[in-house]
Amino acid sequence: MSQNEHKLNINAPVDTSVEREKHGFDVLKDDTIKCADCRRKLIDIIQVKEDEGIIKEIQVQCYCGGSSFIYEIKGHTFMQAAKGVAIVDMPTRVVGNITYITIEVIKT
Numbered sequence: 001m002s003q004n005e006h007k008l009n010i011n012a013p014v015d016t017s018v019e020r021e022k023h024g025f026d027v028l029k030d031d032t033i034k035c036a037d038c039r040r041k042l043i044d045i046i047q048v049k050e051d052e053g054i055i056k057e058i059q060v061q062c063y064c065g066g067s068s069f070i071y072e073i074k075g076h077t078f079m080q081a082a083k084g085v086a087i088v089d090m091p092t093r094v095v096g097n098i099t100y101i102t103i104e105v106i107k108t
């Protein structure tokens, strides 16, 4: 399995690629989650639809041993690994309307 396939599989529960292709989307916010320790870019995230009822709290575990600050975003989003890193694990936990996501990345 290539890194790309692995990445897509892991993204599947969070990203709704089918919806994205069917309806198209407007990018409301385009951001990058960085490591708070080494400042590397880890995850590219875009917000495509606002929804106050959907809250994501995202923290990325960097391969340097550090991690990002907790990143909060509301609404519908797409995420992918930044250039030079790959997502290896992404456990999520849902509490009410808040989804807590911990993303573990490795260097590619």
Ligand SMILES: [Zn+2]
Pocket (backbone or CB within 6 Å): 035, 036, 037, 038, 039, 040, 062, 063, 064, 065, 066, 067
């Ligand atoms: Zn780091």
